[in-house]
Every structure is written in structure tokens, then in C-alpha cells.
Amino acid sequence: MTVPTGRRERKKAVTRQKIADAALRLFLERGYDAVGIRDVAAEADVAVTTLFSHFASKEALVFEQGEDFEQRLTRAVTDRAPHEPLIPALRREIQALVRHCAADSAAPVWRMIDASPALRDYEESMRRRHAESLATAIAADPGLSRTPTACRAIARFVIDAYSLARAAADPKATVDEIFQMIEAAWEVTCPSAHSTGRAGS
Amino acid sequence: MTVPTGRRERKKAVTRQKIADAALRLFLERGYDAVGIRDVAAEADVAVTTLFSHFASKEALVFEQGEDFEQRLTRAVTDRAPHEPLIPALRREIQALVRHCAADSAAPVWRMIDASPALRDYEESMRRRHAESLATAIAADPGLSRTPTACRAIARFVIDAYSLARAAADPKATVDEIFQMIEAAWEVTCPSAHSTGRAGS
DNA sequence: GACCGTAACACTAACGGTTAGTGTTTTGTA
DNA sequence: TACAAAACACTAACCGTTAGTGTTACGGTC
Helix, strand or coil: CCCCCCHHHHHHHHHHHHHHHHHHHHHHHHCHHHCCHHHHHHHHCCCHHHHHHHCCCCCHHHHCCCCCHHHHHHHHHHCCCCCCCHHHHHHHHHHHHHHHHHCCCCHHHHHHHHHCHHHHHHHHHHHHHHHHHHHHHHHHCCCCCCCHHHHHHHHHHHHHHHHHHHHCCCHHHHHHHHHHHHHHHHHCCCCCCCCCCCCCC | CCCCCCHHHHHHHHHHHHHHHHHHHHHHHHCHHHCCHHHHHHHHCCCHHHHHHHCCCCCHHHHCCCCCHHHHHHHHHHCCCCCCCHHHHHHHHHHHHHHHHHCCCCHHHHHHHHHCHHHHHHHHHHHHHHHHHHHHHHHHCCCCCCCHHHHHHHHHHHHHHHHHHHHCCCHHHHHHHHHHHHHHHHHCCCCCCCCCCCCCC
């Protein structure tokens, strides 16, 4: 039983945060590649092995924090209004996510990520996992009965939109442009014949 | 001056092939993760540094061989018949590439790749570079004047189709299904008028 | 044919991320 | 209070990769 109440949990969270803070501070100060794991561990005053018991990799020190990404996308699907069409809901969420990166107080972090190939690769492979979750969420919605392949494809396209928009000069316009394409791609997968209208349930 | 005729070039190519062969043999025998760089170097009877002067990384030992991928895609764009539409040409090429992986004598290699996260990640980040080349090729075609964003998006979608199809139970059908979506997405970017669904910004 | 610049190759040693192995302390619960 | 589990620490290593330093073999030139 035992609701994992917990002092231990709290201490663990504190240690984790201490590590994450130290890492981010050093990374922003000296640059991601110029800071070693041993530096971070020393700065956070923990052992290297302790660091790795909290974070799976060096890259995770950057990403595995308040990243709602996956949840926010799947919830944009599952929690949308009863008859709201899928694609606009996703577009709105992607817009919000992109805005959050571009104009945020956390902009230096994203500049750092863009500056390091290791971090960019890590992010992309993360996003691929997110795409799979998103595909599952879409496939699970009884209102839109599409093939698994169509769901997976659309999920990838949405992630592509995010990825391209984040690198673009005008992120907002980029999202809009790509989502027009996604909308068209989605409608053509509609099971009930095809025309402009969508079938809903 | 001097077509780089060459005994030296030949010897270099031989060494490179010797390394690649040794690597592939060991990888297939014991599994990619169970074989170290030092093992490969020893098997090929070269020094570790020599190995790395021929291949940029361990993963490159698997991929950096007869991989036409990038060229084949860009050529499918640039070398297609004068008035042949873009998307069907790309679809044909992707079909060929997927078939080549799935039913080939080289199937064990692809099974090995799918079994190793490191290799999968490497492949994906490779494909992303390929997508950029493809986008450039599409953007350079004077026959289809689309925005850079539309070109980049379509290029990504095409790569997604390849990626999803390779993992699917029925690759051919998967390519066909996703390319119907891509076709729709591409047509909606046509510069020659048509009512836009909404106003954008 | 001797000569020189260059590129391939080798060897040692190391660096940086990551993990195994082995305790030691803390903490929740019996 | 005692015990099991989990966090934490430390050493030492593994593995991919690179720097530094030579040595050798080739190709083009005089």
C-alpha cells in the first residue's frame, strides 16, 4: 500500500533539481561541449554515478526537464472539444509550443541546443518517440477512424512542422503553411468517400 | 593535371573495403553492439586510427557503403521526364528503395540495423540530411515554383514515408497510402490560385 | 633515376560519456 | 528497534574517438 508519501521522494527531487540547475548553469556559461559530466557532478556536489541515476545521459540533462511536449500533444488530441476537428487543434498546440521556444525567456537554451549537433540529434530522436505517442493517441480516437498508417504519417508530419518551424525565420507563418498541407493530407485519408466536408462520428 | 590515376588510390580503396568487410562480417556474426572498434581494426589488420581515417564513426561502417539513397532521390527529381509530375516520380523511387531493403539479399543487414538503437538513430539523422538535399533539388526545379517551406515539408514527408514503410508489415501498401497523403499536401501548395481555407495571419 | 611533398598508415596515450561492482548512509515501515 | 529498500558514493574500467608523432610508400617533377 503506502501512498508513496515521502520525505525520500522530496530529497530525491531536490537532488535531481540541484543537478539539473548546475548543469544548465555550466552549459550556458561555458557551452555544452566544453562542460564534462565530471564538471557537472562536481558543481552539483554529487558523484558521477549519482548523476547518471537521475539522468540517462548527458543530453537528458538539457531535455528531461519541464518538457511537457509529449503530454501536450497527446492531450491536444484527447482533450479537445467534442466535435472539434483534429488538425486545427494540433495546429494550435504546435503554434503554442513553437512560440514557447522562440520568444521565451528560455531562448538561450534553444540557441545552445541548435549549436550542438549532439543535442540536435538527441532532440530529433526524442521527437520521433513523441510522434509515435501522438500516432497512438490519434488512432485511439473513435471519432476519426483512420488506418494506423495514416495516423503515424500525420503524426510524423506534425512533428516535422514543429521541427521546421523552430528552424525557420518566421515560425508562425511556417506552421500555418505546413498545416495547410497537413490538413489536405489528412482529409484525403477520410474513410467515408471524400469531399470538402469531414465525417465526424 | 593528372587524372588521379593511381596505385595509391587503389590501395586506399582496398584497405577501406577490407575494413568494411571485416566490420560487416563481425557485426553479423556477433551483433553490432557486441563488437568493438578494436575488434574490427584487429580483424581488418589495421590500426584503430587508420580505421577512423576511412570511416567517420562506428555507425558509418554500416551505412557509408554503396548507399545511393541521397543521389537516387535527388536524381528522381532532376532527371525525370520533361513534364512528369513530381510526386509520382518520387513515389516510384521510394518504392524501389524500400523494395531494395526489404526483399534484398542484404536483409540481414537491415535486421541488424533495426536491432540497434544506435544504428537506428544514426540512420534517421542521415535521412534528415537527405531530406534537406531533396528539398533543395525540389526548390531548384523551375517547373514547380513552390516556397522553400513547402519544399522542405514535402521532402520530410517523403523521408517519413520511407521510414514508416521500412518498418511496416506491408511496405509497398504503406508507401502507396502515405503518398496519397503527400500528393494531396503537395497539390494544396500549388501557387496557381484556388481558394484558401482560411486567412492565416 | 634521384628528389620532395603528400597522403596512408601505425602506435601510444589520452579524453569524455557511461557502466559495473561494491560498499555506506538514509528512510519508510514492521 | 530492526530490517529492507533505495539513494548515494567511490574506484576502476569499457568504449568510441582524437591528438600527437612518426614511418613508409607513392606520384609528379627535375
